[in-house]
Amino acid sequence: MFTGIIQALGMIKPLEGDFWQITCVTQSSNVIMQDLAMGDSIAVDGICLTVEKVLKDGFIATASPETLRRTTLGQEQTQQRYVNLEASLRVGSKVGGHFVMGHVDGIGQLMSAQATATSWEMTFTAPKAIAHYIVPKGSIAINGISLTVADYEPELSQFKVSVIPLTYAETNLQSLSSGGWVNLEGDILGKYVEKFLLFGKQDLKQSTDTIPSDISPAFLVEHGYL
Missing domain, CATH: 2.40.30.20 (Elongation Factor Tu (Ef-tu); domain 3)
Incomplete structure (x- = not known):
């Protein structure tokens, strides 16, 4: 999970196979690199990628076919370009933006x-x-x-x-x-609201009689979902 507050800029380029190399290029890159380890999650232009190899000034990650299909990585695979970088949210850290999952729609x-x-x-x-x-x-x-x-x-x-x-x-x-x-x-939050609106009534009726079964847009607004 991320917050959408960008910590550094990097350059991304494709390698052989599905591998991509991301190189940090700004002075603030120490925020990304200071304790980077294999298996960490980094948002690269909003795409949650897993660090597979740590380099001196960056890392290597793999992009799956699904990731290529849904994101800009599949648009210009041969072009080196700038990308926004953010390390995953830590417990107790400030949430300066909003909850970003790194799962591009x-x-x-x-x-x-x-x-x-x-x-x-x-x-x-x-x-x-x-x-x-x-x-x-x-x-x-x-x-x-x-x-x-x-x-x-x-x-x-x-x-x-x-x-x-x-x-x-x-x-x-x-x-x-x-x-x-x-x-x-x-x-x-909008995705969960949508799920409740589409499927919530039936699921809630089957699970308990104590939860309101008349969930509607008006109900959600009344209870703080704007």
Whole structure:
């Protein structure tokens, strides 16, 4: 589990087979490297990868066929590029963003990026399978970055985020051009809410009579699910 607060930038390149080499390239990379060990989980552009070999300034990991199919790793396998890095959340650590699982739902595309006086306003597309998890003021992970949805246009499957200058400068959003692909992960809370709405009534009735069986969007809002 991660929080969507990027700790360092790296460069990723494919090796033979399904192996990928990730090299840390920023001064803050000691946060990633200080006690990195084989078997650790690192979010690479929001993709949870397992460290299989520790290098002097990075590590090697494997991407499964499913990972390649769902993420940007399967889009440009021969191109070396910047990736966002975050070590897995430790017990007692601060949760500065939101709970990010590192299980990418699919890929989206940058439509536009415009600098304002206080932020970068970036508009992305999202596949329909992901779009229904997007709500205004809700959370979404873009290349592993925890961001807040500023606006959402369901008819276009597009959403907008406002990125503060610090986040823009410290992540690979700065090198993303129009038409570029990004990894998207919807908020895990929305996925559980969806499960309860679709299957909760039947499951709850079978398990106990003490839990309300009339779970609805209005019920969830009333009890704190916005």
